[in-house]
Amino acid sequence: MTLIKTQYNRRSFIKVSAAAGGGMLIGFSWLNGCKPNTPEPEAGVAMPKEWFEINGYIKIGDTGMVTIYSPNPEIGQNVRTSMPMIVAEELDVPWENVVVEQAPLNTGWYQNQFAGGSLSIRLSWNALRMAGATGRRMLLEAAAKEWGVQLSDLTASNGVIKENVGERTVTYGEIASKAVGIEVPKEVELKGIKDFKLIGSSIKNVDGKKIVTGQPLFGLDFHRDGMHLAMIQHPPAFGMTVKDFNEAEIKSMPGVKDAFIVDTTVEEPGGFDEKGFKQLIAIVGESTWQLMQAKKALKANWETTGELESSEIHVKRLEKALVSGEVQESRRDGNPEAAFKKAAKIIERTYSAPFIAHNTLEPMNFFANVTEDSAELIGPTQTPEALEGSVAKLLNLPLENVTVNMTRIGGGFGRRLYVHFGVEAAAISKKIGAPVKLIYSREDDMTQGTYRPTYRSVYKAGLDENNNLIAFTVKGAGLPEGPVFPNRFPAGAVENYSAEKIKAPTNVTTGAWRAPRSNFTAGAEQAFLDEVAEDAGKDPIDFRLELFDRAIKDPVGEKHEYEAERYAGVLKLVKEKADWGTTKPNVHRGVAAYFCHSTYVAEVFDMVLNNGQPIVEKVWCAVDCGIVVNRDAAKNMIQGGVIDGIGHSMYSQLTFENGAPKQMNFDKYQLIRHSQAPKEIEVFFVENEIDPTGLGEPGLPPAIGALANALYKATGQRHYHQPFVTEKQVVG
């Protein structure tokens, strides 16, 4: 067992002790509107009459039913199941007794309530274990006090406290009322990793039944009586603003209650306030269809206030930036120029990728209810705290007067880190003095995004006469930031190395898109290394292992971001699982490995050609994310990442003409479909006892490299520029 200090701040104590005298507590069950929080019929115990709040994460009912609050936004990464699992593990309660509720934003109770950077589990691992362990300890203390025995005379397991010697037992439900008054312990014991019962097993998604029966879970499903609906219209192009529109005509349309221009500018905007259009036409009404008709009838005057960029301009700007752009970050080991002069072979290749949109299947939306002195926000956000801050600034309200509740979220991928749609809902609600739900159409969603930047990188490698890699350089430019991580692999593994990250401007709004920068860098670097290995006459896995060997034994330079042993570990595991080295007739193999978001993933793709069309038959993934919390759900994340990586690198792009995106909906913007997905994806985890890291992003980047390398084997063509194929050529 590990002993750790508990860390609760002042506000959580206040809340806990305030709860102490209260007996029955009311949970944060806001989502189902009029419905009370009804547990799943499957719950192993009866609905309690009384609930006792143990701490910000745990509420125990008199029947032994336990409510665990899941603090972070659920965007499909399954934290609403995995985070409560960690609490339940340390509390030591049967999972059948657990019901999960979404916690509201509460910076006093919870830390890091956001979904981004694959960080939910990694940052909250200790806090969640501590919450559970504290609860267990308080229940034990309550029982010890009740029976007049020492704490060490008792054991708690599976929701029951027993005397070590003696007959007495009491359930958590029976003792919970007594635990409420117990002082929060200064330190608590955590379980040994070997004693985990829930963590490492496969627990089904807690919302499964609600999802398959179509219950109202998502922001777009939220309804409150008296609420209006609103839609917005933004200027048609980046570089334009709205001047005026046919207000009278729009207001007279059926079902339209109001129409006006809103300004959503907040002072001193933060990174999550990114949005190209601050002034928008808003139309308020009662039904979505009528609002859509009103939008179609809009006649607006737009003003051109900036450059109207095109994809041609973007490509030229990137090419120029690679020659003379502003270097943001760099690294240099040895003397690459001198090494290239001595090299027996030099390979230089250029890779590029377009802007892409997030296209969460649930378009942006938010509910806001703004009054004179308060604002209530409910909806799909990855960053409730940033939203709270921006709304407080917009409305000039103190932070305490702004509340944010999170719905289940129909996809995030980074898009809902940006808070403008919540801010827009607040601005509209303030203007009309009534609660409102703002809805984006798919076209709104796709054409005013915070896109993945467009990138272009040049990789160069030098081999000596014995085919050793003696020099490696990368220069990567992006609009508006470069896709280079100077201290990642192969930094540390090559004697003469340089990396330059270069930026160039654009007025197209961009932001974090699932595995920012890595989603391009991995594909380019891993495809490049494949080509270098081929020129060196080496097996691509052996070639990489040689480099890791160098980084392990005699690392070059001051620091590198990755652990070479773990990196090599996933490659060795995937090599073994995929039986690398064996050949099957007409099956073409590609491999890639990448490290990002503190997780290591290696992937092998098997590809066949069917009537000339490449089809991914099978994918093997080896993953080192430390301790695996929810095994099957973790596999689901990696499988999704692989499919997402294939989809976007093969098919997706957002191109521009006169400042406007040319793709506005899924007829022109291609997303991967059923028939294009691989036929099988197997996922293997490295078993270790390292604290867990995230899985939301790391599965995606290496898929692009492995795909490119398999495509080369299958077709004889190297692919340098994404998307790799147009609609005519289909994978899967």
Next chain:
Amino acid sequence: MANFNLKINGKTQQLDVDPTTPMLWVLRDHLKLVGTKYGCGISQCGACTIHLGDNAVRSCQLPVSAVGNQEITTIEGLSENGDHPVQLAWMEEDVYQCGYCQAGQIMNASAFLKKNPNPTDEEIEGAMNGNICRCGTYLRIKKAIKTAANSKIA
């Protein structure tokens, strides 16, 4: 505006609505049946799939005026207790990530299995190709369809 009597999930619903309104918005805005999802509005994503009689249709393309006497089934009405074999199979395979596309996937899969109770992989892919899953749960969807098919009660 016009009056309509619609047969939805075994109940008759009366409403007064613009006859061009797609069933998607009739369900979501007027009847508060929000299990049917909006994804694209142009027949490209399948999130809005419902049953019209025995057929899977895109409710974003179906004006309320075209429904007439035909029975409509939405995800809320697919089974009494969430125990349609396709729903059970979905839970068995723990298919979903964000879950947003899944009502449409399930409605399409259940109509398809009724017509083709023992599909091949290729037939599944062909039938399901119009349903986008942005999270990439395609392999689990395929597996769940096979699980449902094998349960022989689909």
